[in-house]
Amino acid sequence: VAKRLAGKTVVITGASSGIGRSTAFEFARTAAAAGGLKLVLTARRIDSLKQIATDIVAEVGEGNVKVLPVQLDVSKPDEVRGFVEKLPEEFKEIDVLVNNAGLVKGVARAPQIAEEDVNTMFNTNVTGLINMTQAILPIFLRRPNGGSGDIINIGSVAGREPYAGGSIYCATKAAIRSFTDSLRQELIASRVRVMEIDPGQVETEFSVVRFYGDKAKADAVYAGCDPLTPDDIAEVVVFVAGRRENVVVADTLIFPSHQA
Ligand code: NDP
Numbered sequence: 001v002a003k004r005l006a007g008k009t010v011v012i013t014g015a016s017s018g019i020g021r022s023t024a025f026e027f028a029r030t031a032a033a034a035g036g037l038k039l040v041l042t043a044r045r046i047d048s049l050k051q052i053a054t055d056i057v058a059e060v061g062e063g064n065v066k067v068l069p070v071q072l073d074v075s076k077p078d079e080v081r082g083f084v085e086k087l088p089e090e091f092k093e094i095d096v097l098v099n100n101a102g103l104v105k106g107v108a109r110a111p112q113i114a115e116e117d118v119n120t121m122f123n124t125n126v127t128g129l130i131n132m133t134q135a136i137l138p139i140f141l142r143r144p145n146g147g148s149g150d151i152i153n154i155g156s157v158a159g160r161e162p163y164a165g166g167s168i169y170c171a172t173k174a175a176i177r178s179f180t181d182s183l184r185q186e187l188i189a190s191r192v193r194v195m196e197i198d199p200g201q202v203e204t205e206f207s208v209v210r211f212y213g214d215k216a217k218a219d220a221v222y223a224g225c226d227p228l229t230p231d232d233i234a235e236v237v238v239f240v241a242g243r244r245e246n247v248v249v250a251d252t253l254i255f256p257s258h259q260a
Helices: 018-032 046-060 077-086 115-141 167-186 205-209 215-222 230-241
Strands: 009-013 037-043 065-071 096-099 148-154 191-199 251-254
Touching: 009 018, 009 115, 018 037, 018 046, 018 065, 018 230, 037 046, 046 065, 077 115, 096 115, 115 148, 115 167, 115 191, 148 167, 148 230, 167 191, 191 230, 230 251
Parallel strands: 009 037, 009 096, 037 065, 096 148, 148 191, 191 251
Antiparallel strands: none
């Protein structure tokens, strides 16, 4: 796996915390054994990204990874459009895009959800993911044999099993599933792999955000649960990216054993 990933350039959205952050570390650790790779870490919180970049280099060694932190709000089409163009030359030849950025704005019944929250969830989780994909696909499609590269979309169990109070978030994650499936079919004759990973409950900042920052409420709901860690998902992301180039791990559902 290290040899397959070595030398690649990996872009991760939402890399400033949780699953995205762990995924950055996991790519760096895995590829370090074979000479390393390049990471482009994106999110809105640039200070967190810079700290993560420093920590990754400190862990795997300067010669084994190159990390570029880039402030990017995926919900802003103009920022996404300019993203590839502004990359330094040595990071432009992207091989892997991990579309991980996502959020939930509160859990409420549909009639109570503010229009602003609906728009924020769709603009980030769905339109942001689509815009990132469209920005990077031309790089993949310029390559021989119809193109090559990996698009790994982070969906959710919520996209498969909607729940009361989660209507908008669930709808965004269902939209990701549809988009991912259609895109995979459109690119079937190429070497571009379009893959989706759907986590169940993972212990991240997300768990608290879901309850508008009310940690006590989040703790009460999650009491007795043994959630996955961000590293559990990161290992799967790197696993699918590290398969032989004609192996497509198209659709992965991963949840803690207590979660029915
Ligand atoms: P976190 O809240 O820890 O991470 C979310 C990441 O998304 C942050 O890095 C955040 O960075 C980034 N982000 C949010 N909005 C934007 C934006 N507009 N532009 C760019 N980046 C943005 O949660 P997780 O790690 O848990 O979430 C990662 C993904 O996993 C999400 O898509 C989520 O839906 C999904 N997921 C999570 C589950 C869980 O139980 N935790 C379960 C199933 C799926 P910043 O604020 O710096 O911009």
